[in-house]
Amino acid sequence: MMGNKAEPREAATVDRDAVAKTKRKLRRTLVYIILILFTIVNAYPIFWMIMNAFKTSQDFSLNPFGLPANWVFENFQDAWVTANIGTFFFNSVLVGAVAVLISIFSGALAAYFLSRFEFRGKKFIYGFLVIGLLIPIHATLVPMYILMQNLGILNTYWALIFPYVAFNLPITVFLLTSFMSSFPKEMEESAIMDGCGVFRIFWSIILPMTRPAIATAVIINFINNWNEFAFALVLISDEALQTLPLGLANFAGAYTTNYPAQMAGLTLVLVPTIIFYLLMEKQIVEGMTQGAVKG
Amino acid sequence: MGSRWKKPVAASLAGALALGGLAACGNESGSGGGDDDVITLSYWKSADTGRPDFEAFMKIVNKFNDEHEDIQLDVNTTPNDDYRTRLNTRAAGGDLPDVFQVWPGAELRPLVEAGAVEPIDDIEDHWLDSGLLEEGSFDEFTIEDNTYAVPVNSNPTHFIYYNKEMLSEAGHDSFPEDYEGFLQLIEDLKDEDVTPISLGNSGGWVLQSVYISTIADRFTGPDFLEDVENGDRKFTDPEFIQGLEVIEELNNMEAFNTDLNTIDSMQMIDQFLQEESAMVMDGNWAATEIIENKQEDQEIGLATIPLGERNSISNTMGSASAINSDISDEKKEAAKEFLKWLYNEELFEELQAVGRIVPTNVENPNDELDPLIKEMMELTQEAENAPVYDATLTPSLNDELENQLQALTLGEATPEEIGEALQKEVE
Amino acid sequence: MHLLRSPWKIGLGLVLPLIIYMVFGIIPIFISFYYSFMAWDGFSAMSFVGIENYITAFQDSTFWLSLRNNILVVLASVLGQIPIGLGLALLLNRKIKGAKFFRTIGFLPVVISTVVISITWRMIYNSEQGLLNNLLETTGLGFLQQNWLGDPDSAIFAILITIVWQFVGLYFIIFLSALQTIPKELLEAAELDGAGEWHKIVHITLPSIRNVILVAIVLCISGSLKTFDLIYVMTQGGPAHSTEVMATYMYSETFEGLSYGYGSALSILILVFSLILILITTKVMGVKRT
CATH class of the missing domain: 3.40.190.10 (Periplasmic binding protein-like II)
Incomplete structure (x- = not known):
């Protein structure tokens, strides 16, 4: 009798399992379909750009969407030489990296105080910094030029580094403050008991916990600096100090009739950004991969 | 700009x-x-x-x-x-x-x-x-x-570059001598299923610099812009309006490609070289590009718009x-x-x-020059000089004109309205 | 929150960012504010005109058109970029095959140069040989074909789609990092209680990152009101101003029309409108102060 009762129940469980399994399978398939569609939409321009970098300009204007008739490598060589990518690349990396370092370090410290402490004028300082999000940078070109002139730092790397820091600080502080304020305040209490100084707490407790947010802020900062054009155009006139976007603009002017060469230049410039993104993204999701053993 | x-x-x-x-x-x-x-x-x-x-x-x-x-x-x-x-x-x-x-x-x-x-x-x-x-x-x-x-x-900012073979396929062995003939050519090309004139006006300046500077001049004469500045004449004068009406007419008879407002001047030359269109209007700078990129067997002719009594080319x-x-x-x-x-x-x-x-x-070893360039020099010497609008108007007035010309091709403004808008900006 | 016994340390922490920000961010915009009361072509001497530039702006139909377009950009961005970015982050915040690949793809448009984006999308939208119209044709939807960027009625919407596409990745990455801060224990506990996926998202995940979602919305609004690059490269605000936004209008008035005073007034207005919009949003959404 017992067996009689038990049997159908077992079957039902198997059934339910099977249903759940197919359900999960279906859902998984759906997820992949969405992701693949998304991939096509997102990657298409890149694919298109890289493909066209290998065409001659005639091939391109006859057949902008197809594969190259002949694979041409000259465009890359042209781009490297004409756009002088080597020098501009160095300048971009240098300016970008220094600006990111200053902006992230000082922004994180500011966010730490603004999120973990109570003091007079805090709200005002926070609001004051965040208003910077709203400043349209093109409005500041002329004043910025005059300012740099008076400070005597026109035509130096600093003429770019300072504005880059200033215009990335608001988003950095804004983002990091919101992350840091979400931690429970017990976090550093024991450390305080132990007599750790505030800077020590910042360095060894808060900073590591904010790693994903910091990585995100680094990415945003870096991409902004990497692509910035207007300040670079106005504040630097010495070609030995110019950054990549200007080099590419020179190059675009040189090859107005030659989109493929332009594509080759842009492809060369894209590679480092993707590598950089991959490095940073690892920081963002590291916690995830470490913790999620169960999957 | x-x-x-x-x-x-x-x-x-x-x-x-x-x-x-x-x-x-x-x-x-x-x-x-x-x-x-x-x-x-x-x-x-x-x-x-x-x-x-x-x-x-x-x-x-x-x-x-x-x-x-x-x-x-x-x-x-x-x-x-x-x-x-x-x-x-x-x-x-x-x-x-x-x-x-x-x-x-x-x-x-x-x-x-x-x-x-x-x-x-x-x-x-x-x-x-x-x-x-x-x-x-x-x-x-x-x-x-x-x-x-x-x-x-x-x-010189105004020339018509044309594809000789395509014109003769449409029954025109030479470039038309007068405006009527020009309109007829456009109709004949349409019957052949080719775009008569390619135009890439996404930047706004082509209709201004290449088209209206010469076209309006044929009606207004070369002193018009100066007179407007001095207040002696107006953008609402019928002569200027007539110039705008030429562009409106060409647009209405579908002489241009439909994507005229979204492609740029480079792409319009591309269309012309790929024989999607039989003509393109552009300045002297286009000659080098056309010579460099044309196909071996393409024969390119050069003209200016046959319009009005005087032969003038806008030049700066x-x-x-x-x-x-x-x-x-x-x-x-x-x-x-x-x-x-x-x-x-x-x-x-x-x-x-x-x-x-x-x-x-x-002194130049003239034989080394491309025939197209030689032709261009001759045409320029034969023609009277007309002012180029963006070399004469204030930047903001020119900006207004370029936007109004775009609106004209979209059917959003009439020549009279444009005249009034420009005159208002002057005052 | 802690009260610090030695406030000079706070001063020490804040002084560097504040100085850089004041000198290179605030002072220039104050100078702009000063210019906005002047008539100035950039070459000759300035002359004081009071609030005339602002009056001109309010009577300028192109300015209103650009403001309308800007508001459309804000709406499309907030309603498009944020939900899609959040959805993607949720979808890819797990161990599924190829997650790393998809995460990179998700962020890709943010790193591509605006020039490439604008050239490709212009070709997609082209009325004669464009990809989109061809696609509609072959799928029998030919009646939907448009002169996407050439027709002033559709041009701004075509631009909106491109803008949403371009910046989804930014919010995706912000949300992805926010998701890492949710304590694992919370989710595990819910799992033990038998909570389904959906339940977990609505009751645990979203409330935990509520702050970051608000931050993203504010970033999205401020970013949208400053939109410049893509439109400048893709349509230059045309045809006939139909895709003009405040920043492109300000730029062309300043550097092409040589009206520095008027351009400065426009940029101050951009700032003021953004401030109003953000204050309203934060009030409505009831941001908890940190």
């Missing part, structure tokens, strides 16, 4: 870089320069790296330093589209380069009124005596009796340089020396050799 006739010339990147490297620590337009007998002059030029006329221009500029020990040139070039942003910002900071490229008429005027450029009347004779330039060549750079810049090439002078007025006398002398040296026979020859139109007949 950034119209094509303002395009020419820039430094070869390598040369400029080498020079730029030297000057990296110096203050470019500062007052210094007397330290050790060598005067350093900064020279700014809008860049169109890769174009043959620029290569020619800069080849000569870069020779300057080799031939001069007491004056050193620090050349700086900026992509054409961004040159004005950079120059205007420096001007606002009161920090213009020593010598720099300028454009005629309305763009030069504010610089002159602010006292930022130095008159060069005392060296004008250098070019008049040698016959390289004529009195009239300086007109556009003369404001209130003073001359402020030296140009080198003239810049280009590649002009002016001197900063806020530099030491010593530097001014050096700058004049440089201009005299640069704008010399060799430069005129070089530019003509690559297909730019220069005001005088410099």
Whole structure:
């Protein structure tokens, strides 16, 4: 009798399992379909750009969407030489990296105080910094030029580094403050008991916990600096100090009739950004991969 | 903005870089320069790296330093589209380069009124005596009796380039002589299922610089814009409206490609070279591109729009340089020396050799010129000069005109409305 | 929150960012504010005109058109970029095959140069040989074909789609990093209680990152009101101003129309409008102060 009762129940469980399994399978398939569609939409321009970098300009204007008739490598060589990518690349990396370092370090410290402490004028300082999000940078070109002139730092790397820091600080502080304020305040209490100084707490407790947010802020900062054009155009006139976007603009002017060469230049410039993104993204999701053993 | 006739010339990147490297620590337009007998002059030029006329221009500029020990040139070039942003910002900071490229008429005027450029009347004779330039060549750079810049090439902004084979397939063995015939040609081409004229007006300047500057002139005569400025005539006058109506008519009869407002001037040339269209209207600068990229068997003809009683082509002078007025006398002398040296026979020859139109007949092995260029020179010489609108109107008025012309092609504005809008802006 | 016994340390922490920000961010915009009361072509001497530039702006139909377009950009961005970015982050915040690949793809448009984006999308939208019209044709939807960027009625919407596409990745990455801060224990506990996926998202995940979602919305609004690059490269605000936004209009008035005073007034207005919009949003959404 017992067996009689038990049997159908077992079957039902198997059934339910099977249903759940197919359900999960279906859902998984759906997820992949969405992701693949998304991939096509997102990657298409890149694919298109890289493909066209290998065409001659005639091939391109006859057949902008197809594969190259002949694979041409000259465009890359042209781009490297004409756009002088080597020098501009160095300048971009240098300016970008220094600006990111200053902006992230000082922004994180500011966010730490603004999120973990109570003091007079805090709200005002926070609001004051965040208003910077709203400043349209093109409005500041002329004043910025005059300012740099008076400070005597026109035509130096600093003429770019300072504005880059200033215009990335608001988003950095804004983002990091919101992350840091979400931690429970017990976090550093024991450390305080132990007599750790505030800077020590910042360095060894808060900073590591904010790693994903910091990585995100680094990415945003870096991409902004990497692509910035207007300040670079106005504040630097010495070609030995110019950054990549200007080099590419020179190059675009040189090859107005030659989109493929332009594509080759842009492809060369894209590679480092993707590598950089991959490095940073690892920081963002590291916690995830470490913790999620169960999957 | 950034119209094509303002395009020419820039430094070869390598040369400029080498020079730029030297000057990296110096203050470019500062007052210094007397330290050790060598005067350093900064020279700014809008860049169109890769174009043959620029290569020619800069080849000569870069020779300057080799031939001069007491004056050193620090050349700086900026992509054409961004040159004005950079120059205007420096001007606002009161920090213009020593010598720099300028454009005629309305763009030069504010610089002159602010006292930022130095008159060069005392060296004008250098070019008049040698016959390289004529009195009239300086007109556009003369404001209130003073001359402020030296140009080198003239810049006719209106030609019709046509595909001879496609025209004869539509039953036209020669280019029509009158407007009626021109309209008939368009109808015949449509019957053949080709776009009659390709137009790429996404930047807004083609309809203004290439089309209306010549088309309106055929009705209004060359003094119209000056008269409007003085208040003697108006944009609402029927002559100007007639000019706009020509564009409206062409647009309404579907003479253009449908994507005229979304493609640029380069793409319109592409369409023409790929024989999607039988004609394209563009300035003299298009000739080099067409010669370079046309297919072997393509036969290209050249004409101007057959319209009105007079034959005129809108034209302006280009590649002009002016001197900063806020530099030491010593530097001014050096700058004049440089201009005299640069704008010399060799430069005129070089530019003509690559297909730019220069005001005088410099000696040139004419056989080496492409027939299209020769034809272009003849057409230019036969025609009267008409002003180019964006070389004459104030920037904001020109901007309004370009937007109104776009609206016209979209059926959002009538010629009368445009006339009124422009007149309102004038007042 | 802690009270610090030695406030000089706070001063020490804040002084560097505040100085850089003041000198290179605030002072220039104050100078702009000053210019906005002047008539100035950039060459000649300035002359004081009071609030005339602002009056001109309010009577300028192109300015209102650009403001309308800007508001459309804000709406499309907030309603498009944020939900899609959040959805993607949720979808890819797990161990599924190829997650790393998809995460990179998700961020890709943010790193591509605006020039490439604008050239490709212009070709996609082209009325004669464009990909989109061809696609509609072959799928029998030919009646939907448009002159996407050439027709002033559709041009701004075509631009909106491109803008949403371009910046989804930015919010995706912000949300992805926010998801890492949710304590694992919370989710595990819910799992033990038998909570389904959906339940976990609504009741645990979203409330935990609520702050970051608000931050993203504010970033999205401020970013949208400053939109410049893509439109400038893709249409230059045309045809006939139909895709003009405040920043492109300000730029062309300043550097092409040579009206520095008027351009400065426009940029101050951009700032003021953004401030109003953000204040309203934060009020409505009831942001908890940190």
